[in-house]
Amino acid sequence: MHRLHRAAGIAAATLLGAIGALHALWAVGSSWPAADRRRLAAAVAGTTQMPSHAASAKVSAALFGASALTAGTGETAPAARLARDTTAAVLAVRGAAGVTGRTDLLLSWTPTEPFRSYDRRFHGPLCLLIAALLTLSRRAGAGSRRGAVADAQIPPGTDANAMTHEPHGWRAVWAQRSGTVGTR
Numbered sequence: 001m002h003r004l005h006r007a008a009g010i011a012a013a014t015l016l017g018a019i020g021a022l023h024a025l026w027a028v029g030s031s032w033p034a035a036d037r038r039r040l041a042a043a044v045a046g047t048t049q050m051p052s053h054a055a056s057a058k059v060s061a062a063l064f065g066a067s068a069l070t071a072g073t074g075e076t077a078p079a080a081r082l083a084r085d086t087t088a089a090v091l092a093v094r095g096a097a098g099v100t101g102r103t104d105l106l107l108s109w110t111p112t113e114p115f116r117s118y119d120r121r122f123h124g125p126l127c128l129l130i131a132a133l134l135t136l137s138r139r140a141g142a143g144s145r146r147g148a149v150a151d152a153q154i155p156p157g158t159d160a161n162a163m164t165h166e167p168h169g170w171r172a173v174w175a176q177r178s179g180t181v182g183t184r
Contacts, residue, residue, distance in 0.1 A: 009137030013070040015130050016087075020063030027056035043118055046103075046111020070134060088134035091127045098124020 025032055026040070034040035041050040050056070066087040074080025097103045098119040104110045111119070 005137055008133040009070055012130055012133035012137055013067045015126075015133070016063050016067035016070060020060045020067060023056050023060035023063060026050065027053050027060055029053065042112065043114055044123075046113075046115030046119075047109060070137060084134060084138065088131045088138070091131035091134070095124045095127030095129075095131055098127060100124075 026044075029037075031037045031040045034043055037050050038048060041047050045051060066083070069080050069084050069087070074083070094103075094106065097106050101116060101120055103116075103119050103124070115123075
């Protein structure tokens with residue numbers, strides 16, 4: 001089961017990073033994957049104009065930050081754990097609003113089609129999926145509190161709860177198991 005938790009964290013970090021990259025493209029003026037910015041705005045915001053480049057850049061930065069935190073940045077810091085949990089909660093609320101067709105409750109405008117349909121079918125479920133992956137990945141780091149990707153580096157069969165810093169950390173355990181004690 002621990003591998004599932006690690007895989008969930010890696011998947012969540014990858015999805016958050018990919019969506020962050022997409023928002024970064026929009027921040028610099030790209031209309032991909034739409035033919036033009038007007039069609040992109042209709043699909044991703046439900047408006048006739050895209051949100052500002054600065055707004056897209058802020059969302060991109062937040063998504064990249066969430067991806068890094070999910071990957072293990074900040075490891076045991078309470079603020080990092082709080083940020084990961086907050087990201088999961090925000091995405092769960094966003095996803096629930098999307099699949100129920102009530103994203104308008106979270107926005108200062110009323111979105112139009114095709115966004116509303118895309119939101120119910122794609123955007124909302126994707127947010128719920130990432131929230132679920134984040135929640136599941138939290139289990140991977142529950143013992144060591146290092147994050148899912150960092151935990152993936154712990155040797156198989158090692159008790160993550162026993163992991164601390166050197167000289168008793170995972171490197172020492174790995175060296176002991178691999179027979180390379182005292183070598184560098």
